[in-house]
Amino acid sequence: MSPESEIDSSTLQRIAAGVEAGQPWSAYQSAARALDRIPIETVPQRLRARVALLGSFTLDPFLPVLRVEAARAGLWLDTYLAPYGQFLSELIDPGSGLYQFQPNVTFIAADADVLWNQRWAECPPIKSEPVVGGLLTPLFSGLDVFDRAGSGIVVVNDFVLPRRSTEGVNAFRSKGTFAHTVAHANKHLRLRLSLRDNTFLFPLADAVTQVGRNHAFNWRTHYRGHVTWSDTLMGAVAERYVGFALAAIGKSTKCIVLDLDNTLWGGVLGEDGPSGIALGAQWPGSEFVDFQRELLDLQRQGILLALCSKNNEHEVLEVLRDHPSMLIREAHLAAYRINWEDKASNIRALAGELNIGLDHMLLIDDSAHERAWVSQQIPELRVPELPADSSQYANWVGSLPSLIVLQQTAEDSQRTRQYQESRSREEYRGSMDSVESFLRALGLKVDIALVDDESMSRVVQLLAKTNQFNLTTRRHDEATIRRRTAAGEWRVYAMRVTDRFGDFGLTGIAIAEPGAEAWHVESFLMSCRVIGKSVESALLARIGDEARAAGAGVLTADFVDSGRNQVATTFLPAHGFTLAADGRWVRSLQTPGPEWPDWIEAVTGKEAVR
Amino acid sequence: MTDRTQMTARVREIVGQVLDLPVAQVADELSAGSSSAWTSLNHLMLVSQLENEFGVVFTNQEVRALSSVRAILETLGRRLDSVA
Numbered sequence: 001m002s003p004e005s006e007i008d009s010s011t012l013q014r015i016a017a018g019v020e021a022g023q024p025w026s027a028y029q030s031a032a033r034a035l036d037r038i039p040i041e042t043v044p045q046r047l048r049a050r051v052a053l054l055g056s057f058t059l060d061p062f063l064p065v066l067r068v069e070a071a072r073a074g075l076w077l078d079t080y081l082a083p084y085g086q087f088l089s090e091l092i093d094p095g096s097g098l099y100q101f102q103p104n105v106t107f108i109a110a111d112a113d114v115l116w117n118q119r120w121a122e123c124p125p126i127k128s129e130p131v132v133g134g135l136l137t138p139l140f141s142g143l144d145v146f147d148r149a150g151s152g153i154v155v156v157n158d159f160v161l162p163r164r165s166t167e168g169v170n171a172f173r174s175k176g177t178f179a180h181t182v183a184h185a186n187k188h189l190r191l192r193l194s195l196r197d198n199t200f201l202f203p204l205a206d207a208v209t210q211v212g213r214n215h216a217f218n219w220r221t222h223y224r225g226h227v228t229w230s231d232t233l234m235g236a237v238a239e240r241y242v243g244f245a246l247a248a249i250g251k252s253t254k255c256i257v258l259d260l261d262n263t264l265w266g267g268v269l270g271e272d273g274p275s276g277i278a279l280g281a282q283w284p285g286s287e288f289v290d291f292q293r294e295l296l297d298l299q300r301q302g303i304l305l306a307l308c309s310k311n312n313e314h315e316v317l318e319v320l321r322d323h324p325s326m327l328i329r330e331a332h333l334a335a336y337r338i339n340w341e342d343k344a345s346n347i348r349a350l351a352g353e354l355n356i357g358l359d360h361m362l363l364i365d366d367s368a369h370e371r372a373w374v375s376q377q378i379p380e381l382r383v384p385e386l387p388a389d390s391s392q393y394a395n396w397v398g399s400l401p402s403l404i405v406l407q408q409t410a411e412d413s414q415r416t417r418q419y420q421e422s423r424s425r426e427e428y429r430g431s432m433d434s435v436e437s438f439l440r441a442l443g444l445k446v447d448i449a450l451v452d453d454e455s456m457s458r459v460v461q462l463l464a465k466t467n468q469f470n471l472t473t474r475r476h477d478e479a480t481i482r483r484r485t486a487a488g489e490w491r492v493y494a495m496r497v498t499d500r501f502g503d504f505g506l507t508g509i510a511i512a513e514p515g516a517e518a519w520h521v522e523s524f525l526m527s528c529r530v531i532g533k534s535v536e537s538a539l540l541a542r543i544g545d546e547a548r549a550a551g552a553g554v555l556t557a558d559f560v561d562s563g564r565n566q567v568a569t570t571f572l573p574a575h576g577f578t579l580a581a582d583g584r585w586v587r588s589l590q591t592p593g594p595e596w597p598d599w600i601e602a603v604t605g606k607e608a609v610r
Numbered sequence: 611m612t613d614r615t616q617m618t619a620r621v622r623e624i625v626g627q628v629l630d631l632p633v634a635q636v637a638d639e640l641s642a643g644s645s646s647a648w649t650s651l652n653h654l655m656l657v658s659q660l661e662n663e664f665g666v667v668f669t670n671q672e673v674r675a676l677s678s679v680r681a682i683l684e685t686l687g688r689r690l691d692s693v694a
Contacts, residue, residue: 026659030627061655218658220667225654231662 006044009074010379016072025061025231032064035071043076049245050152052080052103054087056110058226062234069238073246073401084226091142094149104152105248107202107241110135111228112159115181127176128184136188143199148437153248153406155241156193157204158186162217162228200244200406207236243401253303253382253402254356255334256295257347259365260309260316264288264328266390269315280325290394292327298397299332301405304354307336308346308363343370344377362402366390439534440599443500446508446535447603448542451481451492458506459494462527466509469536470525471571473562476511489513490522491546495539497530504529508539512547519547521557524571531567534597540575541596548589555594557585614687617664621682624663628656641678653677664690 015034019027051066053059063079070077080101082090087110090096098106118134119125139156146154159182167177174180186205193199208216211232221227229237246252261268265288266278278285299305305328309316316338320330335353337346343365351358362382365371375383387396397403451459460478467473484490495508507527513520521543526536544555557572575594577585587594596602622636629647631640642648648656657673660666660682666689668676676682 024624024659024662025655026624026627029655030630033630058651060651220661221654221658224657224673225651227654227658 005042007038007042007047008044009047011038012047012071012076013074016068019068021235022232025065025234028065028068028231028235029061031068031071035067035076038076047074048076048078049105049249050078050080050101050103051241051245052082052098052101052106054082054090054098054106054108056085056087056114057222057228058084059109061227062229062238065231065234066238066241069235070242070245073242075242075245075251077245088138088142092138092145094145099149102151105244106146106150106152106154107244108139108154108156109204110139110157110159112162112182113228115159115185116178119178119181125176125178128181131181132185132188136185136192140192143196147196152198153244154199155202155244156189156199157202158189160205160208160213160216163213202240202244204237207233207240211236239399239401243404246402247404247406251359251402252404252406253362253400254360255304255306255350255354255362256298256403257306257308257350257361257363258295258328259363259367259370260307260311260338262366262390263364263386263393264292265319265326269311269319274315274319274323277319277323279323284390285325287390287393289325289327291390291397294394294397296327296332298403298405302407303403303405304334304356305332306334306350306354307338308343308350308365309336309338310340310343311338313338342373342377344374347374347378347381362400364397436599439597441500442533442599444533444535444600445498445603446538446600447496447605448493448508448539449604451485451494455494455506456481459492459509462506462509462525463523466525466527467562467564468528468566469531469568469571470523470562470565471521471568472523472558472560473525473565474523474560476523493539493543495535497533497535499533508535510539510543512543514547514550515552517552518554518556519543519550519552521555524557535600536571537575537594537597538600538602540594542602544587544589544594545596553589555587555589556580557587559585617686617690618683620663621660621679621686624659625656625679625682628652628659636679638680638683639678641681643677648677660686666690 012035015031018034019031049070051070053062053066059081063081067077067079080097080103082096082098087108090098091108093099114135115131118131143154161179161182165171165177165179167174167179171177171179175184190201193201211230216230216233217228218230243252258264261270261277264279266284267276269277279288280286281289295305307316316336317330319326320328320333335350337350339346343363347361347363348358351361357380358378359380359382362384363371363374364384364386365374366386368385371383371385374381382402384400387393449455456478460476460481464475481490481492485492491512491514493508493510493512494506495510497504497507504527507530509523509525510521511523513522521540524536524540547555555577557577559569559572561569572585572587575587576591577587580586619633622633625631625636625640626633629636629640629645629652631645631647640648642653653676657668657676660676661668664686666686668685672685676685
C-alpha cells in the first residue's frame with residue numbers, strides 16, 4: 001500500500017461533521033456506515049484505537065455513536081462488543097474474545113439494573129451487602145484476570161439510580177433501600193478501583209446529570225430490547241469515552257496554548273490597560289477567574305499551559321506579575337510567545353521549545369479569524385471552537401475530550417503503594433504477578449560496565465540532569481570522577497538498557513565507594529525513560545554481587561530528599577535496606593540479594609545491546 | 611399535524627439511515643423479510659426513532675406489524691390522523 005492512498009484524520013472528521021450534537025441515533029447509524037465504506041487498509045495505524053465494550057445491557061446501538069464521536073476527534077475505532085449478557089464471563093475467561101481482541105481500552109458498563117434484579121431475587125428484597133458483593137466480587141476477580149491477560153486500560157462505569165424512588169422520605173435512615181445499595185456499590189467500586197493501576201472509574205452519573213435523568217433512559221427500548229440508554233445519553237457517554245480512547249493511545253493534549261484578550265480576561269489589554277481588563281470577583285471578571293481556575297486544575301494534572309498572544313510582552317508580564325486577580329502566573333506557564341508575529345509561526349516555535357508535537361497541542365482563542373488561520377496553517381493542531389459567550393468558558397473547557405490525563409501524580413501513586421502494601425498477601429502477590437508478566441514481555445537487556453572514555457560525557461550529563469529517580473542528586477564533574485576513579489575511591493557504573501521496542505541507551509548510573517567491610521552507594525540514578533522497568537534492581541544487584549565477592553558484609557546507601565525525587569523513596573526499603581540511627585540505609589550481604597530480576601538478561605559489549 | 615408527504619419523506623429518510631440504504635431504494639415493498647439489514651435490533655431502533663420523531667408510542671401489536679415500509683406509513687398515518 002502506498003502512503004498516498006492513506007486517509008488522514010480530516011476524512012474522519014468530515015464524516016462526523018455530518019452529525020450534529022442532539023441529532024437522533026439514525027443519523028449516527030448512517031454516518032457510521034459511511035465510515036464502514038472507508039477501506040480499512042487505507043486507515044493508518046496512528047489514527048486507530050482498539051476499544052472493547054462489556055455491558056450488562058444491549059450496547060450494539062451505542063457502537064455507531066461511539067465510532068462517529070471518535071471520528072470527530074480524528075480517531076478510527078476498531079471495536080469489540082462482548083456477547084449480550086456475558087460481560088463477566090468474558091472478563092474472567094482469559095481465552096475469551098475480549099482477550100483475543102487486545103484492546104487499548106475496555107469499557108465496562110454494568111448498569112444499576114444488575115443490582116436491582118439481584119436485590120429483588122427474593123421478596124422482600126435483600127439488603128445492600130450481599131447485592132454489592134454479588135456483583136463486585138466476580139467483577140474484581142475478572143479484573144485480576146485482566147491484569148495478567150489483558151491489555152490497555154479499563155474504565156468501569158459507576159451506578160446511577162435510574163428513576164425516582166418509591167422508598168419514601170425515611171429512606172435516608174435505612175440501609176435496606178435501593179438508593180443505599182447504589183451508593184454502597186459506588187463507594188466500593190471507587191475504593192477498589194483506586195487501588196489498581198490502569199483502571200479508571202467512569203462517572204456515568206455525571207453524564208446522566210448533564211443530559212437530565214428523564215432524557216437519559218429510553219424505557220421503551222429498555223423494556224423491549226434492553227437498550228437502556230437514550231440517543232441523548234449515548235451521545236454524551238460516547239463523547240467522554242473518546243477522551244479515554246485518545247489518552248489510551250497517547251493522543252491526548254499535552255499543552256494548551258492560550259490567547260489572552262477576551263480569552264483569559266475580558267477586554268483588550270492594549271486598549272483598556274491592566275486596571276481596565278475584566279478579571280476579578282465581580283461580573284464580568286468572575287467569568288474569567290473561574291475559567292483560569294479550571295485551566296489551573298488541568299495544569300495541576302500535568303497539562304502544560306503556554307501563552308500565544310498579540311500584545312506587548314512587557315504589558316502582559318506586568319499583568320502576570322501584578323494583577324491582583326490573575327490566577328495564572330508566570331510559574332504556571334511552560335512557555336510564551338507574546339509578540340505581533342503570526343500565531344501559526346508562534347505556535348510552531350512553542351512546539352519546538354517544549355519539544356511537543358503539534359498534534360498534542362490545543363489552542364484556545366476567542367478569535368474565529370485566528371482559529372481559522374491557525375487550523376489552515378497547522379491542520380494537526382487541535383483548535384476547538386470557543387463559545388462566543390464568555391460565561392460558558394469555564395463549563396466548556398471540561399467538555400474537551402482530549403484533556404484526559406491518565407498518568408497519576410507522584411503523590412497519588414505513593415498513596416496507591418501504601419494501600420497496596422496493606423492489602424492481603426494473596427492480592428499483593430496477584431498484582432506482582434501481573435507486573436512481572438508485563439516486564440517479562442518487554443524482553444529487557446542491560447549492559448552494566450564501569451565508566452570509560454566513551455561513556456564519560458553521558459555519565460556526567462546524567463549526573464547533572466537527572467532529578468526524579470536520583471537517590472542523592474549529587475552533581476559530580478568529569479574531573480572529580482576521573483580523580484576518584486583513578487584513586488580507586490569510586491567505582492562508577494554505567495548501565496545501558498534495551499527492550500523489544502527499542503534502545504534506551506545509557507540510562508543508569510551508580511557510584512560505589514568500596515570499603516573492606518562495607519561498600520557505600522554514593523550516587524544512584526535512572527533516567528526517567530527507564531523508570532518502572534525494574535532495571536534499577538539489576539544495577540543494585542550487580543553492585544551487591546561485586547561487593548560480596550570483594551569480601552564486604554554490608555551495603556550502605558544515602559537517600560537525600562531533593563523535593564523532586566519522590567519516585568525513588570521506596571527504592572532502598574524495597575531492596576532490603578533499613579534506616580540506621582546515623583541516617584544511612586544499611587543492607588546486610590550475609591543474606592542473599594539484592595536480587596537480580598530474572599526477567600532481565602545481562603549482556604556485555606555494545607553489540608549485544610543494540 | 612405533520613403533512614402526509616413530509617411524513618412519508620421523513621420515514622423513508624429514517625429507514626434509509628437505519629438500514630444504510632439510499633432513500634431512492636426505500637420502496638413501500640421494503641420489509642424485514644426482503645432486507646438482510648432489517649435485523650431485530652435494527653427493527654427495535656427503527657421503531658424507537660419513529661416514535662421519537664413523530665411523538666407516538668406504538669403498541670405491542672403495532673411494533674410487530676411495522677415490518678415493512680408500507681405498514682409503517684399506514685400505521686403512522688392512522689395514528690397521526692387520530693391525533694388531528
